[in-house]
Amino acid sequence: MNQQSPRLPDSPMIDLQGVTKEFLKPSGEVHTVLRNINLRVAKGEFCSIVGPTGCGKSTTLSLIAGFEAPSLGKVQIKGEKLEGINSRASCVFQTENAFPWKTVIDNVSLGLRLNGTSKNDAFQEARRWIEKVGLKGFEGHYPHQLSGGMRKRVALAQCLITQPEILLMDESFSALDVHTRHLMENELLKIWEETSASVFFITHDLEEAIALSDRVIVLTAGPAATIKGDYRINLERPRNVAEIRFDKQFAELHEQIWNDLRDEVMVSYASANNA
Amino acid sequence: MNQQSPRLPDSPMIDLQGVTKEFLKPSGEVHTVLRNINLRVAKGEFCSIVGPTGCGKSTTLSLIAGFEAPSLGKVQIKGEKLEGINSRASCVFQTENAFPWKTVIDNVSLGLRLNGTSKNDAFQEARRWIEKVGLKGFEGHYPHQLSGGMRKRVALAQCLITQPEILLMDESFSALDVHTRHLMENELLKIWEETSASVFFITHDLEEAIALSDRVIVLTAGPAATIKGDYRINLERPRNVAEIRFDKQFAELHEQIWNDLRDEVMVSYASANNA
Amino acid sequence: MQVQTTLNTQEEIETRKKEMRIRASKIKIRNLSLQIIVFIAIFGSWEFFSDKNIIDPFFFSSPSSIVKQIVEWVIEGTSQGPLYVHFVVSFEETVIAFVIGVILGVIAGYALGMNDLLAVIFGPYIQMLNALPRVVLAPIFIIWFGLGMPSKVALGVTLTFFIVFFNAFQGVREVDKNLLNNARLLGANKRQLAQHVIIPSALTWILSSLHSSFGFALVGAVVGEFIGSTKGLGFLIAQAQGAFNTTGVFAGMVLLSVTALAANWAVSKLETRFIAWRHVRQ
Amino acid sequence: MQVQTTLNTQEEIETRKKEMRIRASKIKIRNLSLQIIVFIAIFGSWEFFSDKNIIDPFFFSSPSSIVKQIVEWVIEGTSQGPLYVHFVVSFEETVIAFVIGVILGVIAGYALGMNDLLAVIFGPYIQMLNALPRVVLAPIFIIWFGLGMPSKVALGVTLTFFIVFFNAFQGVREVDKNLLNNARLLGANKRQLAQHVIIPSALTWILSSLHSSFGFALVGAVVGEFIGSTKGLGFLIAQAQGAFNTTGVFAGMVLLSVTALAANWAVSKLETRFIAWRHVRQ
Amino acid sequence: GNADKTASQSDSKGDDKPAATETVKLPKVNIMVGGLEKIIYLPAKLTENLGYFKEEGLEVELTSQASGVNAEQALIAGEVQGVVGFYDHTIDMQAKGKELQAVALFATNPGARLMVTNKAKDQFKTLADLKGKNIGITSPGASSHFLVNYLVSKGGNSTKDYVPLAVGAGPTLIAAMEQGKVDIAWATQPTIALLEQKGIATSFVDLETKEGSQQTLGGTYAAPSLYMNSDYVKKNPEVVQRLANAFVKTLRYMSTHKAEEIADKLPKEFYAGDKELYIKSLESSLSMFTADGKMPDGGPEKVLEILQVFKPELKDTKIDLNKTFTNEFVDKVKK
């Protein structure tokens, strides 16, 4: 079931038009990851994307961030064609994004330092963020001296401190325990509400997607994934992510989207099932 | 509440005796991660460990695997003091463990090849495992051509193909979507039942821990984490991980353990909460 | 059921491949024309300045006379036999020196990189030997290895070895601890660890050192020939220098450079082959 | 509330620290004694064989006479002034050559590593130049730079540059794409990208090349002194060689080696300082 | 020697004053020596140590240069004003269009011998026996190479009839002979003395003593000399005159003093720890040095003749030998 999202005002923050992305396989064949993706995210919109593993979520993110160019179609940011790196975005990567040669505080303050903030101010602000993500006392540690979850939190602080217009998040919370995750999710929502950034949020956890977002996009199973569903989440804000899961409307939405998603996941794992 | 596990028969598979682990902090101070850990895992036992992020779960695993030596106390494997690498174990790391210069099939077949299996046999077996984890068609890809979830599945196949006596798993399923995760979890249980390996399973998902394990260990919040609780899960086997969550006994156990865990997570995030 | 990894028709694949090929050849043409322009700029101005006597042709010769000299060597041969003989001699010495130097460098780098004790004990000697001027050692090599090929090879080895050693050493040290641990758990013994983990991982380092070390092997062979020989490009250059024939010196150098370029091309091929997994990424 | 990252009492920390210190010093003592044993084995057998005339002292000298020669130089000076003057001259040339070579190598490596076009156009020339024997080029250096220090420095630079260049080039290419992307997103301009990401990441590569390149800078300076000079360790060695004074040649070499060891020690300190984040890991 | 020294010093005081008033300060002179420590070039260092440059009011810097052929380049490039090296280079350079001029000749023969190992002694009776042999030379294109070519052709063979083997000088040569890699080779002092002392080889052709070279070459072979850019000589006659004065004084000193006395004036590094051997080699070499620095009649012609054997192209070029040397300055040296 495709629920078309209403037309957004002119020049949406993110606009993917007929985007196709291909890679060359080792064998020389062309492997199509995404096909004909049309997606608009408005300013201040919180948009989640879900889909089976390997369907192309991270690839979509890298197109929006400008790390890679689409094979066909185009990516527009605020009405302008994106060429090279997207200067309005910040990103929490699925893999590590802390710089191993910088301590926690240097990592977190980097965005500010690059914009010319004085070291003092940047460090003060960074300390605030380090505390927010629960790493107080680890300012002087290097990333490899932290646990997996702690590194993820460094990445979060590093990304959020710059208060970007576009926030790209790739499975940012999947390495955290439930409690920490809820804390971080609530923190994220608070920040988002304050800054009205457009958020493009990748997760494999549908509950998380619904709890946080204005919209949930479902991708079909790859290869050549495309958009299967586009759901508007009209739950009241501000939300408490830990509690909203018990909301009735939440359960309905969850069921509705899950039906969609499950089919794709099934397609994707037909082979694994058969084995 | 500490529920002591019954005395195990002599020479348990894994035996941590009064283990303490310290690191030198950048400032030169000594940072105690684990303190006085006493833990025995019997042959064929499935033991999960949960605790707040950064409490020391991965550190415990690296002690059992023999990557690091304890600062105090000792680690015994099958009654013998562990020196150097634990040759009975295989491990799925929290970070990547696929070799970037090997294709999927070379990665998966590596364990067999190292034991002297012929290339043909190893590849045949590897193909079976690749199919099992749902990566058929990607045999010739290099790890960086795979998505995060797909790489995790390569790691799983690489580790399981050798059918080790001890299986160490660090958040092996957290990068996967629910469905794939359930498939993999069921697969793991099936293999485990066939081989009667001892499993040491790290997760931040308490439901997953209960659904899979014979025992769930709760660590206290760090620094100087120690064992807070040790719960026996007497749910019937074989289990279906997707369905067992709706079992009444499951819910009880969950509540019981969660009470324990929550306190620790709270302690751990006192600072983040206050911010 | 096999997961189908592409949904494209054969036709679409063909079109796309063609597009990619066209793009690749466009870049090639651009690069080639820029290379030619730079080449002309360098050698053209050399010829021009030399022709106008702005730079003294006695010291700097000129591209045209260098080419003439090479052509003469090729057609008429040199006083000590045809050109290719000299070329073959130098090339043989260089390749042998290169191979030995690389093998020794990799082995030593591997051993010292893996074993801290060895590194602590023998590291300083390697450092010390590296500081010795090879030109001064040349007579010693002649004493040890005689006047023939072995002394030139030894000289080449002493230059090649160190560069490869230091890179192999560091490459081995840089291997990801996690991957090492994983291979050990999977049952790798020492040899297998080297084969499956350490060498592949250090390969970028080692291959990078090959780029400079082949040039140094060549320098070693030539310097050896300089000091005592009857054949080889070094002999030709020394003879030309002895006769104050700058053109001959430069002609010899050009032949050396071409050899180096060819070797570098071969190393690049090796690189593409052995670290294919890196190249696919791009 | 600040997360307390240690629960140990001051006392416990002290005990533990002491333990660690003791362990560290035990390893040091073991290493030192092994180093001494190997040293004695090498130089003792040299002395022995030379003493018993099993190896010809005319060709190989002996450690004791080398030491005597050095002591004599130190106490009585050489015919061209006190020893330290020669040492200072060579050291100065070497350090200047090293610094210039490293700076040029890093800049060129960075530029060509970052820019494919530059790499395609100028890469071959660098390869070609690397294959030229520096000894042959010496006259050209004398023409360009004169007989004084600059020509020796130039010679040192031509050896240092290439090693640093190839490593810096590869180091830049090896930078993690993810980290580059992340820094770009965080707003890094070109200069900042170099400062915060590329240089720190390539530093292991660059520092590794310094280990061998200092030795080569020293070789360059010494070879330059060979070609024409009035001072320097190269002059001393050349003079000794001309007078068939093997002991003097070896004594000069020993001084060179010691210089190289000192420089290597300094590079290691730099390494510990600049890539502290790697060392903490161990 | 002591009395002599003080005498010459008081002498110089008298000379210096008028010089200082006549000309403004003389330019510094850089002289490159193809191995300061080599016996054939020892007048250079000896002049400095005897203080004769100072006596002439000259500031001279002697640069040593070990690898042979780079001195001319430095001279032509103007980096040095003079070279102490073999005279034959001036002829060679004229063919290349560069005018160099020898202003003082140190010796009238090359100061070398063709040495044959004791094992192979019997195979060599006459120069004709050089046919088909490996003959050690210092390096290709060096003077040793020319002269061996000449000797081979004098024996009635072509230069293609033997294999020149570059074996250097000193230890490498000794090792090569000891290891039997080469049976016959070109050697200079003190290698000659060493080879004899070690019982490895004996002299086959003598180009060291006056009589020997006269006999073999049928004349002199003008070899170690001070040569300069002709241009420079024209523009700085004063400097060149004083250099000639200094060097001739040294040559006179050498002809009137014993080897031990000369050795005492040289840096201890030159003896390589074996002063006796050094003195012995010096003794056997002393006779080759001139006492007046003059180019003998027929000297340049002989050199050209020998060069032409090796370099046929010199036959095609017209060489004006008179431009390659001048006795003008040494002739003017006060008796």
Ligand SMILES: Nc1ncnc2c1ncn2[C@@H]1O[C@H](COP(=O)(O)OP(=O)(O)OP(=O)(O)O)[C@@H](O)[C@H]1O
């Ligand atoms: N460089 C590449 N070359 C070839 N194929 C690639 C490359 N990068 C990604 N792919 C393919 O693209 C597909 C989508 O990858 P992507 O990382 O976008 O998935 P994902 O949806 O983020 O999955 P996950 O949830 O596991 O992170 C995968 O099938 C992968 O094999």
Ligand SMILES: Nc1ncnc2c1ncn2[C@@H]1O[C@H](COP(=O)(O)OP(=O)(O)OP(=O)(O)O)[C@@H](O)[C@H]1O
């Ligand atoms: N090399 C090291 N040096 C200093 N401290 C370290 C080092 N390695 C780990 N630590 C510290 O040990 C603690 C425990 O880390 P560990 O990785 O075991 O946590 P974890 O329980 O696995 O957490 P997560 O769930 O986030 O993976 C962390 O506080 C970390 O900072």
Ligand SMILES: O=C([O-])O
């Ligand atoms: O050492 C070199 O002479 O290049």
Ligand SMILES: [Mg+2]
């Ligand atoms: Mg992904």
Ligand SMILES: [Mg+2]
């Ligand atoms: Mg962990």
